Amino acid sequence: MPLKIEIIGIGNELVTGRVLDQNAGYAAARLNSFGFEVNRIVLIGDQPGNIRSALKEAGKRADAVLVTGGLGGTLDDITVEVVSRVFQRPLVLHKGLQSQIRRFLTLRDIPWDPIYEKIAWLPEGVELFHPRPKACGFMMNEKGKLFFFLPGVPEEMRRYLDRQIIPYLVNRYPGQKVVRQRVYNVFGLLEPEVNEKFKDLEKRFGSLQLGFYPKFPENQLTISIRAEKAIGAERLLDSIEKIVEERLSGYLISKNGQTLEEVVGDLLIQKRMTLSVAESCTGGLIGHRITSVAGSSAYFDRSVVVYSNKAKMEMLDLPKKVLSRFGAVSEKTALLMAEGVRKKSKTDLGLSVTGIAGPGGGTPQKPVGTVWIALASGQGTKAGHFLFQGRRNQIKILTAYTALNWVRSYLINDTFLFSH
Amino acid sequence: MPLKIEIIGIGNELVTGRVLDQNAGYAAARLNSFGFEVNRIVLIGDQPGNIRSALKEAGKRADAVLVTGGLGGTLDDITVEVVSRVFQRPLVLHKGLQSQIRRFLTLRDIPWDPIYEKIAWLPEGVELFHPRPKACGFMMNEKGKLFFFLPGVPEEMRRYLDRQIIPYLVNRYPGQKVVRQRVYNVFGLLEPEVNEKFKDLEKRFGSLQLGFYPKFPENQLTISIRAEKAIGAERLLDSIEKIVEERLSGYLISKNGQTLEEVVGDLLIQKRMTLSVAESCTGGLIGHRITSVAGSSAYFDRSVVVYSNKAKMEMLDLPKKVLSRFGAVSEKTALLMAEGVRKKSKTDLGLSVTGIAGPGGGTPQKPVGTVWIALASGQGTKAGHFLFQGRRNQIKILTAYTALNWVRSYLINDTFLFSH
Numbered sequence: 001m002p003l004k005i006e007i008i009g010i011g012n013e014l015v016t017g018r019v020l021d022q023n024a025g026y027a028a029a030r031l032n033s034f035g036f037e038v039n040r041i042v043l044i045g046d047q048p049g050n051i052r053s054a055l056k057e058a059g060k061r062a063d064a065v066l067v068t069g070g071l072g073g074t075l076d077d078i079t080v081e082v083v084s085r086v087f088q089r090p091l092v093l094h095k096g097l098q099s100q101i102r103r104f105l106t107l108r109d110i111p112w113d114p115i116y117e118k119i120a121w122l123p124e125g126v127e128l129f130h131p132r133p134k135a136c137g138f139m140m141n142e143k144g145k146l147f148f149f150l151p152g153v154p155e156e157m158r159r160y161l162d163r164q165i166i167p168y169l170v171n172r173y174p175g176q177k178v179v180r181q182r183v184y185n186v187f188g189l190l191e192p193e194v195n196e197k198f199k200d201l202e203k204r205f206g207s208l209q210l211g212f213y214p215k216f217p218e219n220q221l222t223i224s225i226r227a228e229k230a231i232g233a234e235r236l237l238d239s240i241e242k243i244v245e246e247r248l249s250g251y252l253i254s255k256n257g258q259t260l261e262e263v264v265g266d267l268l269i270q271k272r273m274t275l276s277v278a279e280s281c282t283g284g285l286i287g288h289r290i291t292s293v294a295g296s297s298a299y300f301d302r303s304v305v306v307y308s309n310k311a312k313m314e315m316l317d318l319p320k321k322v323l324s325r326f327g328a329v330s331e332k333t334a335l336l337m338a339e340g341v342r343k344k345s346k347t348d349l350g351l352s353v354t355g356i357a358g359p360g361g362g363t364p365q366k367p368v369g370t371v372w373i374a375l376a377s378g379q380g381t382k383a384g385h386f387l388f389q390g391r392r393n394q395i396k397i398l399t400a401y402t403a404l405n406w407v408r409s410y411l412i413n414d415t416f417l418f419s420h
Numbered sequence: 421m422p423l424k425i426e427i428i429g430i431g432n433e434l435v436t437g438r439v440l441d442q443n444a445g446y447a448a449a450r451l452n453s454f455g456f457e458v459n460r461i462v463l464i465g466d467q468p469g470n471i472r473s474a475l476k477e478a479g480k481r482a483d484a485v486l487v488t489g490g491l492g493g494t495l496d497d498i499t500v501e502v503v504s505r506v507f508q509r510p511l512v513l514h515k516g517l518q519s520q521i522r523r524f525l526t527l528r529d530i531p532w533d534p535i536y537e538k539i540a541w542l543p544e545g546v547e548l549f550h551p552r553p554k555a556c557g558f559m560m561n562e563k564g565k566l567f568f569f570l571p572g573v574p575e576e577m578r579r580y581l582d583r584q585i586i587p588y589l590v591n592r593y594p595g596q597k598v599v600r601q602r603v604y605n606v607f608g609l610l611e612p613e614v615n616e617k618f619k620d621l622e623k624r625f626g627s628l629q630l631g632f633y634p635k636f637p638e639n640q641l642t643i644s645i646r647a648e649k650a651i652g653a654e655r656l657l658d659s660i661e662k663i664v665e666e667r668l669s670g671y672l673i674s675k676n677g678q679t680l681e682e683v684v685g686d687l688l689i690q691k692r693m694t695l696s697v698a699e700s701c702t703g704g705l706i707g708h709r710i711t712s713v714a715g716s717s718a719y720f721d722r723s724v725v726v727y728s729n730k731a732k733m734e735m736l737d738l739p740k741k742v743l744s745r746f747g748a749v750s751e752k753t754a755l756l757m758a759e760g761v762r763k764k765s766k767t768d769l770g771l772s773v774t775g776i777a778g779p780g781g782g783t784p785q786k787p788v789g790t791v792w793i794a795l796a797s798g799q800g801t802k803a804g805h806f807l808f809q810g811r812r813n814q815i816k817i818l819t820a821y822t823a824l825n826w827v828r829s830y831l832i833n834d835t836f837l838f839s840h
Contacts, residue, residue: 015458017449017631020442024463029437038435039470041463043444050459057477181438191554192535195494202495212494213433214573222438277725283711284704287725291703292813294779302731304724305697305707311722311765315735345731359714389528393712 002037002226003173006062008054010069010079011152012045023068023157031066034166035176035226046070051082059145066165069152071135072119079149080122087142089123097128097136129164137164177207180233181224184244185253185260187217187405194221197247205236216394217401218253218260253405260404261289261296267411268299275407276345277303278316278337280328281355281371285400301345306337316340327366329354334372334383342376349410350376353403355386357395369395373403375410382416422457423593426482428474430489430499431572432465443488443577451486453631453644454586455599466490471502479565486585489572491555493535499569500542507562509543517548517556549584557584600653601644604664605673605680607637607825614641617667625656636814637821638673638680673825680824681709681716687831688719695827696765697723698736698757700748701775701791705820721765726757736760747786749774754792754803762796769830770796773823775806777815789815793823795830802836 007027013019021043028038039062044050051070058065070079084091098120105112122128122138126149129137135151137160148165150157170176186194191212198221202208211222223240227233245252254263268275277286287303290296306312309323318336326332334354342350355371362368367387374383384406388398406418427447433439441463448458459482464470471490478485490499504511518540525532542548542558546569549557555571557580568585570577590599606614614632618641621628631642643660647653665672674683688695697706707723710716726732729743738756746752754774762770775791782788787807794803804826808818829837 014445015448015461016452017445017447017458020440020445022440025434025437025440027437028435032436038437039465040474041435041461043461045459054460181436190530191492191494192533195535196533199495209432210496211433211438212496213439216575222433224436279704279707281711282708283716283720284699284707284723284725287699287704287727288702288708288816291701291725291727291777292816294812296703297727300703301728302725302735303704303727304735305704305711305722307707307711307717307723308721314764315722315724344734357711392714396708396712 002035002176003064003169004062005031005036005038005064005066006040006042006058007038008058008065008067009041009043009152010046010051010054010067011043014043014069015045023152023154026154026158027066027068027161030161030166031169032179034170035178036064036169036173046078048078048082048085051079052086055083055086055147059142059147062145064146064148064169066148066150066161068150068157071137071149071151072115077135083140083147083149084123087123087140089125089140091121092124094120094122094128097122129160139165139168177226177228178230178233179224179226180230180237181222182237182241182255183257184221184223184248184255185215185257186219186221186248186251187253187260187401189219189248189251191219194219194248198244201240201243205240208236208240217398220257221248250409253408259289259293260401260408261293264290264404264407264411265293265296265299267408271411273348273411274299274301274345275349275351276301276341276347277403278341278350278352279303279305280307280312280337280353281357282353282396282400282403283307285396286351286353286403289400289404301347302341304341304344312337316344329356329366329370329372331372331374331383331385334374335376335381338374338376338383339381348377349407351403351407352376353399355388355395355399357392357399359392371395371399371402373399373406375406375416377410379415382418384418422455423483423589424481425451425456425458425484425486426460426462426478427458428478428485428487429461429463429572430466430471430487431463432496434463434489435465443572443574446574446578447486447488447581449631450581450586451589453599453601453629453642454590455629455644455646456484456589466496466498468498468502468505471499472506475503475506475567479562479567482565484566484568484589486568486570486581488570488577491539491557491569491571493533493538493555497555503560503567503569504543507543507560509545509560511541512544514540514542514548517542549580559585559588599644599646600650600657601642602657602661602675603677604641604643604668604675605635605677606639606641606668606671607673607680607821609639609668609671614639618664621660621663625660628656628660637818640677641668670829673828679709679713680821680828681713684710684824684827684831685713685716685719687828691831693768693831694719694721694765695769695771696721696761696767697823698761698770698772699723699725700727700732700757700773701777702773702816702820702823703727705816706771706773706823709820709824721767722761724761724764732757736764749776749786749790749792751792751794751803751805754794755796755801758794758796758803759801768797769827771823771827772796773819775808775815775819777812777819779812791815791819791822793819793826795826795836797830797836799835 024041126138126140137150207226209224213220225233312318337352338350358368369388371386444461546558546560557570627646629644645653732738757772758770778788789808791806
């Protein structure tokens with residue numbers, strides 16, 4: 001049985017929404033990766049009643065409780081007092097901590113203040129972690145249940161967790177199973193379709209857990225395995241990965257949380273190819289995504305964001321008669337944009353998009369969401385037609401994503417194999 | 421007495437630390453700003469036992485419970501089943517929702533799947549919010565306690581909360597005084613600085629509540645007033661708004677949640693001016709932001725994303741000797757880029773950015789985060805130097821934001837008045 005842990009975050013700022021708590025999520029991720037199971041995260045304000053009930057409830061359910069916040073010297077830091085009362089452990093002066101605090105203050109020329117005295121008074125029988133003068137973390141064994149108390153300042157919380165608590169737990173509970181997880185980014189499949197493809201896996205592999213998280217426009221599929229040893233978990237995940245790759249095939253964009261633009265960047269580097277872009281309805285989003293990858297200057301030359309027809313004619317030599325005959329959102333325009341930017345920039349690939357992002361500008365023939373994407377290469381140029389649904393920014397995001405996915409597909413297959 | 425609310429977030433990803441929950445914090449902030457009190461936030465995984473105990477405990481303590489997550493059609497979405505069992509409300513088919521789902525699928529050519537059927541089966545006696553085909557939010561009155569169930573996808577959760585739940589709560593508890601709120605987007609001031617500027621207001625106006633939400637790179641300041649009548653609250657807010665405008669002055673980007681690009685767009689339309697952009701380190705992000713505003717084609721002509729030096733020379737006629745003597749990231753280059761794009765596009769304004777987004781490419785003279793921004797107009801051209809901190813994408817975002825803010829400042833003042 002994995003050790004069951006609950007996390008309690010204390011502080012008014014957490015329940016008023018003034019501060020987004022990141023401590024609990026961080027601690028949960030770290031503890032999980034070492035095979036400990038976090039069952040519940042509870043955030044409460046600085047009221048004695050709330051702290052009392054949260055401590056009692058967590059102590060009943062969990063094997064260990066990690067409490068963050070409320071350890072400082074100011075008036076609203078009342079965690080220590082409540083702990084003292086709830087567990088009937090009178091506050092005692094920790095002389096070692098007191099002299100540490102005095103040394104710290106002297107060293108920094110900070111005048112003495114009663115609030116520093118308060119920090120050195122802790123419940124009887126607790127064990128101090130490496131003393132810290134502003135708020136010292138400590139632990140307590142209460143009838144076999146472990147309680148860890150840490151400051152709420154994220155850097156201090158993390159240092160205590162990583163350097164003291166996790167080593168302590170791993171050492172005390174060596175029999176824990178480990179948990180290993182892989183993340184797959186999927187595009188073009190709906191949640192039920194992904195579900196259908198993998199629902200047998202949970203039956204086949206007892207300890208396997210599937211997760212699914214929409215992250216527009218992608219979906220993230222996670223596969224977790226709990227095993228005796230890390231190597232066992234990884235081996236099982238390797239064999240499951242083959243099933244995942246086979247069943248997702250073209251819908252699998254990346255493994256291990258890589259972004260689509262990172263995948264495209266890696267492929268371009270691998271093939272020693274360069275890319276330029278001509279964007280209309282995406283307004284620069286494709287260039288932005290490509291350049292969000294460090295080192296993209298190695299393969300990305302330029303993007304021309306030709307929002308107006310004038311810009312399309314001036315910067316990509318689009319003939320006026322093409323625009324007036326076929327329109328800015330047309331196969332012909334997309335083809336000429338891709339070829340134009342490829343030719344001007346002398347890159348291996350030229351990518352273009354033109355469409356109607358809405359909410360205005362749609363017609364019965366070309367409704368909002370109509371998009372043409374084209375890719376020009378040494379092998380010729382291909383264009384494809386799409387009708388995306390959604391609000392303006394969703395259409396932009398879908399268009400940019402699909403266009404980059406065309407580049408990915410072209411680079412993987414060494415030829416045009418796009419599905420519309 | 422303010423209404424006491426608890427929030428429950430359901431999903432394995434929240435307690436394994438794979439996803440940082442932002443729903444609870446967002447909801448807490450919004451609810452607080454309308455005078456409701458959030459007492460506890462509980463995050464749990466997709467296990468029936470955990471969901472059951474969390475629902476029961478929250479129902480005992482709170483007046484209303486907001487539950488997010490686990491409403492989809494996949495196997496791990498079990499919130500609805502657990503609710504049905506805990507509150508002994510058998511699942512019934514909501515025909516209206518079912519036909520909405522069918523219409524949605526037909527419209528998008530998505531084949532029917534049993535999991536869509538599952539979404540339309542909800543506990544007896546619940547009230548549906550505006551139906552959404554992927555996961556529909558609903559509410560339930562259980563012996564005087566209100567339970568709200570929302571999808572875990574942040575955009576959907578926020579839409580339900582802001583458009584349905586908050587208006588519902590504000591309406592249902594008229595005995596509670598009315599709460600009116602204004603939102604101010606602030607840029608360039610830290611939380612303690614904003615706090616310092618306004619901390620006297622809470623004392624001066626008894627019912628006033630300040631809220632502060634970082635929304636990188638902006639910060640949102642909210643000011644809420646609780647009063648007997650709406651007109652009284654609005655009048656008070658009007659007079660407070662004068663104080664806010666005075667104290668924030670140049671740091672105040674917009675009121676009522678407008679985005680910076682919307683403000684810039686409105687100003688360009690008002691002044692009948694047009695804009696073109698030359699981007700290097702932002703890679704297209706400025707164009708993307710400008711074109712995220714519907715109707716931006718009225719004032720936005722083009723963005724040239726000149727990522728390579730070759731592109732800078734070919735597309736903006738930058739002399740090779742300027743690039744080799746001063747470098748691509750220099751005042752001279754920024755000035756010539758802004759003038760070049762303005763001249764080529766014949767727009768009223770030409771905006772340019774060039775910088776080092778990192779993590780590579782920095783030198784002792786030009787460290788990562790070094791950015792030059794320039795704006796060319798009929799009155800001449802001005803350039804400014806910045807040193808931004810952060811990761812690659814943060815530097816890109818800060819650069820795009822600051823550049824657009826230059827345009828805003830220029831349009832407001834009818835001249836160059838930038839602070840660096």
